[in-house]
Structure formats: structure tokens, C-alpha cells
Amino acid sequence: MKQKKREITIYDIASELNVSPSTVSRALKDHYSIGKEMIEAVKKLARERGYRPNHIAASLRKNKTNTIGVMISWINRPFISSMISGIEEEASNAGCNVIISQSHDSYEHEIANARALYNSRIGGLIVSLAMETRKYNHFSTFLENDIPVVFVDRVTDDLNCDKVVIDNFAAGLMATNHLIEQGCKRIAHIGGAQHRSIYKQRAEGYMEALRRNNMEIDESLMLSGVMLNSEEGYRMTEHLMSLPNPPDAIFSANDTAAVSAIQYAKHNGIKIPQKLAVMGFNNDPISLIIDPPLSTVSHPAVDMGKIAARQVLKHREHKDIITSETITLKTDLIIRESTLRKKR
Amino acid sequence: MKQKKREITIYDIASELNVSPSTVSRALKDHYSIGKEMIEAVKKLARERGYRPNHIAASLRKNKTNTIGVMISWINRPFISSMISGIEEEASNAGCNVIISQSHDSYEHEIANARALYNSRIGGLIVSLAMETRKYNHFSTFLENDIPVVFVDRVTDDLNCDKVVIDNFAAGLMATNHLIEQGCKRIAHIGGAQHRSIYKQRAEGYMEALRRNNMEIDESLMLSGVMLNSEEGYRMTEHLMSLPNPPDAIFSANDTAAVSAIQYAKHNGIKIPQKLAVMGFNNDPISLIIDPPLSTVSHPAVDMGKIAARQVLKHREHKDIITSETITLKTDLIIRESTLRKKR
């Protein structure tokens, strides 16, 4: 009844063709020292017998798997899940598996996950840092063992490896400039944890825009959250609008907080964008659903994932190359009603 | 310079303790035939030497990995990514990896992915079916080889394995009943592909509610989409509202289409919920952002993922048990303004 279907191995193929297993192994991957017709014969028989390569065995021998690890904060966030979608697509095209692990934005978790992934002998790693993380020693194990590490979005300069990012400074500058063009005079900024470079750079872009326009940088209008979630966004907006001299615009470092700002405004009869213009960041689905639609900065999430995956795969191909490049993708300012004061 | 740090193996530990590798192997997993003090000694030395078990080697020997495969349509959808979040959390607590693969709702992709996952020797599989899929032979390979398969949400009755679902019929009934209670007289239903049981059952719940209230079932008010995305939702709403006798309520089988219905209504000056009540399904984040907030049915996404993972892990523990259970989780009707005609 219970048929123990033995799997076909290279040994089966070898003995059937009266050659050695090594020849079969090499033939299957077009090794240069194997004859043309032998390669064909092996592949043909392999196909006929339904041979399935055992990656586990190869991984054991090579002490490296064809699995790419992905460390992110939370899967269930639009930007992250889209990025993973891109990673998965690219990796699966290259015959690689993708294994994911969530840090939940905790430093402790991130360390534990790094250890677990390392123990799983992943062949490459893609990381978007946890909000908390300030030290990066837990990644050096990978680098020391020639396991390519690529950072995406939430990166660090403390480690010398590939990065896939957007120009957060330019994006912050662009977004703030737009608000200024729309006639906003007192622009507040709701940022994220400032040790996370993406948030720091967005804030610096914001400040640079003010400077270039000879506008005062008012520290009391620059807030930074811990998680930058909706609760924080709501409370920070409440704080800002309760100031003696409240802002007439808010540039938020993500859409979640920006949407909360809009909701606070709606609850309190503050007209958007006339009384308060709101600019977000990320182009999350909610930015298009909220009323009025939220102006924001688009993040090429899927592409960032694809490119990060490609970088990992590239390093796996050419182990000799040790260059570490930083790839910066273009962002787009998406102008919607939440900031559109001047009708065009 | 380049220190080839040799990994500690059970052989190193064995020779240092002057015992055999088999003893070390057994001691590390508390095998009954190993003495108490031997177990302690082995574990102590393993800790001191920084021994890391090589799962690859174990997988090769046992011909089964500690990796759980997850097949879903798209990662970047709120329900799916939340579910995966739950799976990952539970699996990682049990020391298992999670590898994901997207079908993009395509039958062909699903088959290819199944084959790839099988070749990866996964130790268990969690599936939420692609929209297109109508045949299920591509999963039998797993069952024949005692690899536990658990279906979540988008399930099928054609296969005899575990399922984690919600009561879609009851949910559809409940949702429609609510609309009726709110005084809606002509309720339309926007459903998904009817060969996918979740959508069929929601539609049947809808019809049952009408029947119980002696309301006519008007076929022209029952539409079913292919992907049930926003474009389809918008067009179907347009179609419905252009009928000679348009509906005064729409029950959509997901939030995406429901939000599109609201947007169509807003674009065309149709008051919600007075002129048109809209009910969604899933409790996606957008349902809370859209104005007016969307009434919907909540899906315990994270829990469904956790439970599915637990089922897989359970089957891995006790291989003898071959029961296949269906676990049905509770849904909640979330009433918001989009259906609230009667002020309470």
C-alpha cells in the first residue's frame, strides 16, 4: 500500500549509463570537462527518470544553502510585504528559496534571528533594520564567512556591504519644497527615531528646504516618534495643533502618521489643505483611500526588493568580487489634494 | 588573515569526551538510552565549545527539513501578510524556518511552486489557494510522502487534510442580516470567483439571509468578479447603480471592492449609507481609513496563521496520527458608518 517511492539519484543515472556519479554530477551542470554528447545523454535520462536534484545534499557538501534569508521588522506592512514580494519573485526565478524572519522592531529579536538564520546556513541575507537597532555586530558573522549581506531601506553605514536605498535627503527636500511652493509658512515635521538614517535624512532634507527658502527652523515644530505608528501620529499632531502658534503644514516621515494627522484634523474641524497641509511618505494604499487623498513620496518597494535579491545573487556568482555598492533608486513626489492649496 | 573557522561538530565533542558521535547525537536530544550525567556532560561541553547543530546534515539523513513552506497568492495583501506573520511567529518559536512562494493567483504558478517546494524537501506545507485553481493533484505528492498539508482560508474539500477557516456562510448571513436590519430593501452582492468556496459560501449566506426575510433573490444583483480588485469593484458598482432599479445596499466579499464601491458613490454624489449602504469583508486597514468608515467582517488573520502553523507542527510530532481536522474560527461583524442608517 504505502509505496516507498525511492527517489532517483545521480547514482541511478550513473549506473544506468555506465559512468561514474561524478560525471553525472558534472554533466548536469555543464561542467567544461564533460563531453557534449555525454551531457546530453545524462540530461535526457535524468529527464526521463524524473530526477530531482537533492539540494540538501549539495548544501551539506558545500556548507551553504541556496536559501536567502530576509530580516525585516514586520511582514504585514505595505512597504515591507511589497519588498518581500519583489525579493521572492527574483529569488524564485534564480531557483533560490526565501526564508523570512521578523524582528518586530526589537534589537533582541534581531540578534536572535541573525543567529538562527546563520545556523540555517543561509546563502545570503537581506536586511531592513529594526527600529531599535544601534549596534551591528550581529551581522559580522555573515561577512566573515563570505555570506553576502544586503541592506535595504533601513540601512547603516557602520557596515561595509551593499545597500539598496532611496535618496531620503532629496525626498525630504522635495516634499518640503512642495509645501513651501504651496504657500505654507510654518511647516512642522513628524519624524521617526533619529538614529535610523532614513528618518534623519528626511529630517535633514526638510531643514535644508527651509534654509534654502530663508525660513526659520523652529525646533518646537520638529518631533520624532519611536515607532511612528498611528497613535503616535495622532498625539503628535494634537500636540502641534495645540501650540500657541500652530503649523499650517505637516510633513510626516510616513503615511501612517500622516493619515492620523488628517484624521485629527477632520475630527477637529481643521480644513485640509487650506488650514493644514499634510504630506506623507511611502505611498501606502491608505494614502489613496483617505479623504482628502494624501500627497506622499513613492517608494519603489517591489523594485528595491528585486534589486536587493539580485545583489545577493550576484555576490553568490562571483565570490571574488568584494566591492560593496550602494544603489539609490528614484523617488517620486505624488501630489494629491492634501497639500494642493493653489489650484493649477 | 582569512581564518577558516572550522565549525564544531558532534565528532569534536565526541573525541574530547572519549565517547562515540552517536552518543553525543543522542545525548543532545535527550535520548532515553543515554545516562543522565553523560547527557549533562555533552550539553555542557557543547555549550562551551559553541556547538551549532548542522540542520542540513540532519535533513539529508532524515530526508526531511525543518522548514515549513507557505504558498499564497500575494504577500503584499493585508490579510495574507498578517497570516504569514502569525505563521512565522509560531514556526520560529518551534525552531522552524518559513519559506514563502507566491502563486500570483495563477494555477500554473501554483503547480510550479508546489514542485519547487517539494524539491526543497519542506517538512510541512501551508496553502491558501490561488484564485484560478480548480484541480488539486499537485498537492497529492506531499500527502503521499507524509508531508503534512494545511489549508488556510482559501481551502478545498477535494483533499483530505487539515483546514483552518472561518464560517463564511455564517459571516455572509450575519453581514446581510445587518443590512436588512438597517432597512435595506434591495441588497446586491459583489462576490469573487464562485468555484472558490469562501466566495461561494459568502454568497450562499447572503442568499439565505434574503430567504429568511422573505426577500426576493434577484440574480441581476449578484455579480462575481475574477480577481475582486478595485477596478472590478468600481466597474461592478457602476453597473449595479446604472440598473433601472439600482440596489440600496452592496455586500462585497472583500474590502477592496467595497472601498471602490464607496468611491464610486462619492464620485457620483450617492449618499452613504442613506442612499447606498456598503458592507465589506476582511477588516483591512483601509476599511478604517475610508470615509465613511466601512462596515466589515473581521478575519482573525494572525491567529489563523498561528493555528495553521501549530497544526503542521503537531503532525510533525506525531506522525502516527492521520486525523484531518477542520478548525473554524470566529468572525466578528464590525459595524461602522457605511451601513449605519438607523442611529442607535
Added chain:
DNA sequence: ACGTTCAGCGCAACCGATTGCGTAAATATA
């Protein structure tokens, strides 16, 4: 005619853990 080159393939040692079977010593039973 003889040394050289090289394409083409085989040998066998890995990679690290698992496990059925065997065995010696210790303890229990008759």
C-alpha cells in the same frame, strides 16, 4: 617515432548527523 598536450572521465574522500543493531556491564530474577 616519441614526447607533449589536453579533452574526458573515474576514484574516493568528504560534508555532519542519524539510527538499526550489537554488546558489555550492571542489576534483577529464578
Added chain:
DNA sequence: TATATTTACGCAATCGGTTGCGCTGAACGT
């Protein structure tokens, strides 16, 4: 005291590829 049983551990095969090195015969050069 002899035998049965239990306790605790070792032996060695096995999982399926991979790869450095070595071998062979034929083509080639002078």
C-alpha cells in the same frame, strides 16, 4: 549460581552530491 533483563553506549552504514587529483587514450607537433 546461572540466566534473564535492563542500562548505557559503540559500530558502521547511510543520506546524495561535490570536488581535488589522477588516469587514459587520442590528437598534435617536430
